[in-house]
Amino acid sequence: MKCFIASLFLFFIGVQGLVSQSEGCITDQNDTFFKRLESNLKRSNETVEKGFVTRFVPINFFIVEDTDGSNSMDDTKIINDLCKLNERYLEADILFYIDDITYINNTNLNHRPRLTTSVNLMRQMRNNKAMNIFLVTEILQNNGTPSGAAGYYSGGNNDFVVMLKNQLGNESFTIEHEIGHFFSLAHPHVGWEGDISQGSTNGGYHPMTHGDTVRIQIITGSTQAGSVEVELVDRSNCTTAADRICDTPPDYGFGQSCGCCTMVYDVWDRNGDKIEPMIDNVMSYSNGCDPFLFSAEQIITMQSDFDSPSRAYLRTGEVAEFNPISSSVNIISPVNDQIFENFNGVLLEWEPIAEAEEYRVFISVSQQLEFTTTDNELYLTNLQPNKFYFVDVFAINKFGTGCHPITRRLFQTGSGSTSVNETSSINEINVFPNPVYKGQDLTVNYNSQGNFSSTVKLISINGQLVWNKQTQIIRGENKMIISSNGLNTGLYFLELHTTEGVIIEKIIIE
Ligand SMILES: [Zn+2]
Secondary structure, three states, X not given: OOOOOOOOOOOOOOOOOOOOHHHOEOOOOOHHHHHHHHHHHHOHHHHHHXXXXXXXXXXXXXXXXXXXXXXXXXXXXXXXXXXXHHHHHHHHOEEEEEEEEEEEEOHHHHHOXXXXXXXXXXXXXXXXXXXXEEEEOOOEOOOOOEOOOEEEEOOOOOOEEEEEHHHOOOOOOHHHHHHHHHOOOXXXXXXXOOHHHHOOOOOOOOHHHHOOEOOOOEEOOOOOOOOEEOOOOOOOOOOOOOOOOOOOOOOOOHHHHHOOOOOOOOOEOOOOOEOOOOOOEOOOOOOOOOOOEOOHHHHHHHHHHHHOHHHHHHOOOOOOOOOOOOOXXXXXXXXXXXXXXXOOOEEEEEOOOOOOOEEEEEEEEOOOEEEEEOOOEEEEOOOOOOOEEEEEEEEEEOOEOOOOOOEEEEEEOOOEOOOEOOOOOEEEEEEEXXXXXXXXXXXXXXXXXXXXXXXXXXXXXXXXXXXXXXEEEOOEEEEEEXXXXXXXXXXXXXXXXXXXXXXXXXXXXX
């Protein structure tokens, strides 16, 4: 992951009503679009012969904000939802990873991505070594009315997906649908999308307009395609009609007109054959299917598209194996409901995860803080006294968080105010052996530049004081022996309190 921008935790507030797929797609399935599809279909035998090959697709996500930075989105949403996309494309053996996440400040693009200036900006910003997905707040028409939830911009130097931020990871399979378009799939009901001129209000088949037996041979009036040949059940015209994919049966936009995921009509084609659409097809406009699915030929077509010369730029070879994060993060410190003595010396620690490239840490409730670290610990010096906090930790790599829930702990800060590890008189503190075996003695060495009194404390991971001693620190070398007899195995904090501050060392008893 090249560029995760660490920033203050910005909650994604743009919660709008779930926009269904039927209100959603603005992809133009023009002649150029179909030309690419045809050429992919021609090469489908080659694709099948390759057998099982996992295809890795780099994605550059663009989070579009207003020019003043408002109407943005936390990139955590992308990182968390990538897992769902990969699950849904697993059967197609196509897996996606984050190549980059880029922020763009441009109000026009964030609300009117169909304007020529917006399209030009996306062309300019697009990453030529990845699939490009622009996440925007609204897709408005020039007159200000909403015009869709997502679309694949094909042709010319476009070749990118534009999608509403609230469509990430939803149950409408919006991103999966648009990526289907990106890989040259048309709607199974192509031609029927915007057939409002013929009487249906929602687009798609309407019994009053089209009848129980649909006799028209050409469907026109779609805003997303020109005149399209109506597909027959017997497959006699499946290579030239509708989506040109033969194992997706005729679909006259049935899911779109009912806004549902059930075939609610009894409809026959002009040969008198009854129509049984694949109502739960990812590329349909059906609503509420769980899950939506691709047909076998659709999968082969997408794979062929990935293998095609025009997609050479996606085949970077940068990622050759699928190694998603294998588990949730196990937080060692704090334990739940832990009360820390201090507020400005709080150590967070978790078990490392092998696949992790970095960890995200969110602090919430009393303050909103976000950290990114490659370590499996974080030392917090800027919390407030006597406050409650949640800490959320998750691991990430190119494949996001994996499908694992974020681990959360509650803790409380105390009133102890110290400047931690910043005493000017004591330089380095050496504790050995560390880890120490249970029952063995610990030796603590340090060098002081002055004489003063101090308190040494041993604090358990639960925040319990298990041992303490008043001691006089002398100028020069100091040595102290601490017995671990009677102490349980685990993580402890050795704290050396002086008038100048506190020094803390972690100790592990095995
Ligand atoms: Zn579509």
